[in-house]
Amino acid sequence: MKTIDLRSDTVTKPTDSMIRAMAEAEVGDDVYREDPTVNRLEEIAAERLGKEAALFVTSGTQGNQVAVLTHCGNGDEVIVEADSHIFYYEGGAMAALAGVQTRTLAGVRGALRPEDVEKAIRQATNIHFPRTKLICMENTHNRAGGAVISPAQMKGVYDVAQKHGIPVHLDGARLFNAAVALGVDVRELSRYTTSVQVCLSKGLSAPVGSILAGDKAFIEEARWWRKKLGGGLRQAGYLAAPGIIALTEMTERLAEDHERAEQLAEGFRRLSLEVEPVETNIVLVKTDAIGQTAVDFLRLLAEQGVYATDFDEYVVRFTTHRHITEADVKHALDTVEALLHRVS
Ligand SMILES: Cc1ncc(COP(=O)(O)O)c(C=O)c1O
Known part of the structure; x- marks a missing residue:
């Protein structure tokens, strides 16, 4: 019987050129930062996303959770959309690992409304309140049916966050889908973020991994959290090589x-x-x-x-x-x- 697997874009297998690139990859110990292929993937990813630096992580979930751990401390509050993956589908990791509490806001087809975000931000003047330390967005939005969040919608939330000095993390597991659907460079979306996670192993067809990108200081700290979570890999160039193809040949x-x-x-x-x-x-x-x-x-x-x-x-x-x-x-x-x- 013919089978048609429409469960997820995560079922995509690597292309022939990805398999060749894996076999031929030049590798080293990435915990020592000596894997040239991982280093190249991270440079390419940072450039494509318009950020200073990037980190190769094992999965979208790890990228999102490393971001939360890097931005927040125990007891901080994170504003998330009520149906977002980071809240809905990551096993309660934000609470379990970072010890943060979430403030969920219902979005409009996955998009947070800037005015709701502004109202939800805790004022540091009240001693009873936790501190709002992070705002999370998701683009495309999975539970909203792959809905695209426009640059204008992202800017609205980012401007509120900037006004209050709060970082914005974007779960961009399918950010290239959003960019392609909008017909814009992906940087038109990632510019409204402090940190961004992009999956290589969904529609882009790499077998493993995600990218977390942000400024240099953020990525240095994120690298430390990734190690603590057991995500420091050694000859990871074999996995990064198809990621390079994912970013350079598979987006359009x-x-x-x-x-x-x-x-x-x-x-x-x-x-x-x-x-x-x-x-x-x-x-x-x-x-x-x-x-x-x-x-x-x-x-x-x-x-x-x-x-x-x-x-x-x-x-x-x-x-x-x-x-x-x-x-x-x-x-x-x-x-x-x-x-x-x-x-x-
Ligand atoms: C929107 C979104 N974020 C994050 C993830 C997590 O990615 P991973 O399965 O690589 O942990 C997924 C996975 O389906 C997703 O759809």
Whole structure:
């Protein structure tokens, strides 16, 4: 049976050129900063993101958590969007590792409103309050269905943060998807951040890793936290080599994933399914109208070789990526259509 894996863009495998680059990578001990390939990846990443320095980390979660640990101390407060990955999907790591408490604000399709952020910032004059030490944004926003946060929206929050002297961390796991969808250089988004995390191993197809970028002093401190978390790797150039290809050759093709997602969404709408607006490579479909929970619907789909992810009791997420062709989209839609006939 043909299988079509739309669970996540994390399932992408390295390209042939990535595998060759891994085999040929020049390596050294990166804890001693002697791995030339890691050093090159970090230089390229810093340049692409318009930051002074960058750090290769094992995962998006590690990049986000190293950022929180670097910006905050025990008992500080962090403003986050209520559905953000850093709050929702990282195992409570902010509380467990950094000992911070979170102030959650409901966003508009994932975007924090500057006026809400301004109101939520704690005034240091009141001894009862924790101190607001960080504001986090996410772009694209996963639980908002791959929604793009515009430069203007990011600037609004960044300006408030600047006014109060508070750093802004961006979970940019899919920041290149946002830049491609907007048709802007990624720096038009990263400029409104103090630190930014970008995943190499999602749509960009590298097998492992993320980048954390910021100014030199921040990255020095982040390097220390990464080591404490067990993220100091040795001959990591074998993993960094495909990351270089991810950043230099794989960003523009994300437009194809966005096209596939739009085709998928159009097909679902033709089948009278309720679909959230699609902006990048994520399609959220509601299953309540067809009397199926997400989990039940996914089980039936999986029996036919089509895989997706449950996002809420009645919401299924389909994610397009490099291995999903136009024919796969058609096959997935035919499978859903046949299934709808069965359950109606
Ligand atoms: C928005 C967002 N942030 C962070 C992460 C975490 O990345 P990782 O799985 O590499 O830890 C993900 C992973 O799906 C994500 O979607």
